[in-house]
Amino acid sequence: MGAGKAPTDNIDMIKEMAKKKVGSDKHIDGIKYLYGGPMNLGVQIDILDKGKVIGKSIYHLQGQFEMDQFSDLKISVENKKKAKEKWAGFLESKITKPQSVISPMDVYTNKDLSVRSYNQAYSQNNNTGCGPAAAANILNYWDERGYTNLQSDNDRTNGINLMNHMFGDLQTSIIGTDPSAWAQGMKTHANSHSGYRFTTQNYTYDASLGSTFWGYMVNQINAGHPFGMFFPLNSKPYSWHIVTCRGYYQSSTGSKSYHVNTWGSDAWQDYDSIGNHTLMFVIPGS
Numbered sequence: 001m002g003a004g005k006a007p008t009d010n011i012d013m014i015k016e017m018a019k020k021k022v023g024s025d026k027h028i029d030g031i032k033y034l035y036g037g038p039m040n041l042g043v044q045i046d047i048l049d050k051g052k053v054i055g056k057s058i059y060h061l062q063g064q065f066e067m068d069q070f071s072d073l074k075i076s077v078e079n080k081k082k083a084k085e086k087w088a089g090f091l092e093s094k095i096t097k098p099q100s101v102i103s104p105m106d107v108y109t110n111k112d113l114s115v116r117s118y119n120q121a122y123s124q125n126n127n128t129g130c131g132p133a134a135a136a137n138i139l140n141y142w143d144e145r146g147y148t149n150l151q152s153d154n155d156r157t158n159g160i161n162l163m164n165h166m167f168g169d170l171q172t173s174i175i176g177t178d179p180s181a182w183a184q185g186m187k188t189h190a191n192s193h194s195g196y197r198f199t200t201q202n203y204t205y206d207a208s209l210g211s212t213f214w215g216y217m218v219n220q221i222n223a224g225h226p227f228g229m230f231f232p233l234n235s236k237p238y239s240w241h242i243v244t245c246r247g248y249y250q251s252s253t254g255s256k257s258y259h260v261n262t263w264g265s266d267a268w269q270d271y272d273s274i275g276n277h278t279l280m281f282v283i284p285g286s
Contacts, residue, residue: 112247118159119264131177132166197285228280235275
């Protein structure tokens with residue numbers, strides 16, 4: 001490692017190594033950073049087949065080579081707690097990208113799925129296309145993971161055909177897409193049109209159950225399931241909008257962020273300042 005170069009600068013190269021190892025029929029996802037000393041930083045990557053974790057690979061972050069096992073640094077519980085708080089506070093004051101934060105005294109459990117972000121501006125209705133775009137993001141994700149009847153191969157790059165098709169399946173009107181209709185439309189497309197057995201679950205946010213809802217989100221991402229999020233009028237960080245949630249991050253000090261795709265791009269949002277919303281889970285089945 002050169003002076004001034006962060007160890008996480010190597011993560012893209014390591015991900016490419018992992019992709020070559022698993023081949024074209026499987027996928028990689030989920031990154032967990034590991035600490036075994038100042039010159040012994042590791043990264044654990046999940047190996048997925050049809051959305052299910054079937055194995056894990058461990059790589060040395062600085063040396064960029066694969067390891068059979070990783071030796072964590074062993075310290076006392078009390079010292080670990082103190083060091084974790086000190087390092088987390090220091091790092092969070094200097095690093096803004098959640099997935100880049102590493103504490104030498106802790107293992108962070110962030111996970112970020114590889115999900116395309118289709119742009120509703122290219123759909124048949126720029127103003128009401130957020131629901132169809134979010135749906136197309138998720139359907140493409142599963143199409144590329146073995147559920148190959150969900151989208152035509154020549155539409156994968158920009159998703160225009162799938163987005164436009166989903167206006168009908170989701171019953172998108174001149175004012176947008178209702179969360180219940182969105183969930184039903186996902187099943188219509190995956191099951192009635194494509195022959196699969198997808199299920200959906202909607203949960204409307206209750207501020208008194210904030211930690212419970214965070215747990216719901218984390219569980220879905222850990223399972224490799226991106227999902228939709230509906231924000232009603234005057235909510236935050238979005239108003240009357242549907243996005244695709246693809247990842248999360250939680251620091252050792254308790255701050256929480258979630259990663260979304262919208263308008264052909266992506267953004268990290270602070271969970272602790274989230275407004276009213278509905279979680280719209282999509283669970284694959286064949």
